[in-house]
Amino acid sequence: MAKILMGPQTLIYPMPVLLVGANVDDKPNFMAVAWCGIANGEPPMISVAMRHHRYTHRGIRQNLSFSVNVPSTDMVRETDYCGLISGSKINKVEVCHFKVFYGKLDNAPLIEQCPINLECKVVHILDLGSHSLIVGRIEETHISESCLTDGKPDVSKIKPLAYTTAPARQYQAIGDVIAKTYSIGEELRARE
Amino acid sequence: MAKILMGPQTLIYPMPVLLVGANVDDKPNFMAVAWCGIANGEPPMISVAMRHHRYTHRGIRQNLSFSVNVPSTDMVRETDYCGLISGSKINKVEVCHFKVFYGKLDNAPLIEQCPINLECKVVHILDLGSHSLIVGRIEETHISESCLTDGKPDVSKIKPLAYTTAPARQYQAIGDVIAKTYSIGEELRARE
Numbered sequence: 001m002a003k004i005l006m007g008p009q010t011l012i013y014p015m016p017v018l019l020v021g022a023n024v025d026d027k028p029n030f031m032a033v034a035w036c037g038i039a040n041g042e043p044p045m046i047s048v049a050m051r052h053h054r055y056t057h058r059g060i061r062q063n064l065s066f067s068v069n070v071p072s073t074d075m076v077r078e079t080d081y082c083g084l085i086s087g088s089k090i091n092k093v094e095v096c097h098f099k100v101f102y103g104k105l106d107n108a109p110l111i112e113q114c115p116i117n118l119e120c121k122v123v124h125i126l127d128l129g130s131h132s133l134i135v136g137r138i139e140e141t142h143i144s145e146s147c148l149t150d151g152k153p154d155v156s157k158i159k160p161l162a163y164t165t166a167p168a169r170q171y172q173a174i175g176d177v178i179a180k181t182y183s184i185g186e187e188l189r190a191r192e
Numbered sequence: 193m194a195k196i197l198m199g200p201q202t203l204i205y206p207m208p209v210l211l212v213g214a215n216v217d218d219k220p221n222f223m224a225v226a227w228c229g230i231a232n233g234e235p236p237m238i239s240v241a242m243r244h245h246r247y248t249h250r251g252i253r254q255n256l257s258f259s260v261n262v263p264s265t266d267m268v269r270e271t272d273y274c275g276l277i278s279g280s281k282i283n284k285v286e287v288c289h290f291k292v293f294y295g296k297l298d299n300a301p302l303i304e305q306c307p308i309n310l311e312c313k314v315v316h317i318l319d320l321g322s323h324s325l326i327v328g329r330i331e332e333t334h335i336s337e338s339c340l341t342d343g344k345p346d347v348s349k350i351k352p353l354a355y356t357t358a359p360a361r362q363y364q365a366i367g368d369v370i371a372k373t374y375s376i377g378e379e380l381r382a383r384e
Contacts, residue, residue: 002337003304005295009333010236012308012345013262013352014366016205037229037239040320044202047229047239047325070205076370080377095383103197112195116204126316128232128327133239135318135325141201145194152359153204160205162354162366163373167344171376174206174354175367178268181355184363185272191287 010035014162014172019082020048021067021109022059028093028100028109030069031056032083034163035131044138046120049131055087057132063107064122066136069114072159076171078113079161104140115158117142202227206354206364211274212240213259213301214251220285220292220301222261223248224275226355227323236330238312241323247279249324255299256314258328261306264351268363270305271353296332307350309334 006012015034022029035049046068050057060066071079078096085092093100099112103119110117120136147157155174162172198204207226214221227241238260242249252258263271270288277284285292291304295311302309312328339349347366354364 003293003309003334004337004340006333006335006345008236008330009310010230010233010238010330012310012333012335013208013210013350014347014354015208015230018205035230035233037231037241038202038207038227039229039239039241039318039325040323041202041227041241041243042322044200045320045325046202047231049229049231049233051233073370077376077379080371080373080375081380082377084374084377090384095380101195117195118201118204123320124318126231126318126327128237128315130234131232133231133237133327135320138200138202141198141204142195143198143204145196148196153198155206155356155360155364158205161370162206164347164366168347169373169375171370171373172347173367173370174356175365178265178353178363178365179272181272181361181363182276183272183361184269185274185276187269188273188287192282 014164017071017079017161017163017171019069019071019079019111019114020056021069022056023063023107023109024055024059024087029056029059029087030082030092032079039135046136046138048134050134051131060122060134065105065108066120067108067110068118068120069111070116070160071114073161073173075113076161103142110142115144115147206356209263209271209353209355209363211261211263211271211303211306212248213261214248215255215299215301216247216251216279221248221251221279222274222284224271231327238328238330240326242326243323252314252326257297257300258312259300259302260310260312261303262308262352263306265353265365267305268353295334302334307336307339
């Protein structure tokens, strides 16, 4: 199988699309982010990479708290809009008709229409070059009751979005089930 | 829309599944990781969260380099196996029939069968609690020629896997295209 060198590249596989929220000068703002990650298990932490000059970044530094909201496929228009426009010019909450609510933290605005909402407190900010890597401890998780099956989160109801980078530049749904985890690999034990 | 509180939770939306590689005591080993993230743009960096006692973790600390390999849906069996078993007991490369090659870095083993391979040098290791967050600078990207269309990466040929956590516990394909990025959101500009 021939391999081609592409030089150092980021985001070459699809990543989850999230709406990261913060209060900036006491007003809620949201930006679309695909450069996110899970950072720790106990306590639960998440990471978000953000350019230094971002308006949302300013709010996160003001309050040392932020939110992570998981939009569903039917919010793709609003999600894309939140990646197109800066909150310094436009009130995105109004344009997107977001219903904003708060949980445990005073300055982590949450979007009611998003099926999942995380409230996060900043524990680290690493300046890595073009971006800050912001690590937040998850303080609370909210899920829409309509996205539960037997009281548990159901991905087929949450309908999250994946972001596929250039040249495709598209939002994609999470697709067919390929296999169960910690299960199909057992088949290879016969080769041990 | 009623919301339910779930307490602090990680991995509540599907994440990409990657095979992270390192040489441990000079022998290549790979583990399945979904707790990854994009950390920086220029220079390109990636983050991986890993429990401290992991065998692969030991190799990363020995060499301060690692690889990130993107498996395709037809490698789901091998990928799952690499999440089931520790390299301290089993030679996963042999069991999985991985063809290992090296690029720029001497100690970042790459899997030829994976359509995308990143070579990374460690720039930060943050101890966050149960896990270390390992931040690596991407030194080189390899892509299988068969996964290109007009010389560019084609997600429909790469066929990456997403990991959906409990209660589903399943690997899923990347699915239908929902919309183009930096495009569909323009429809909301009329509301500004």
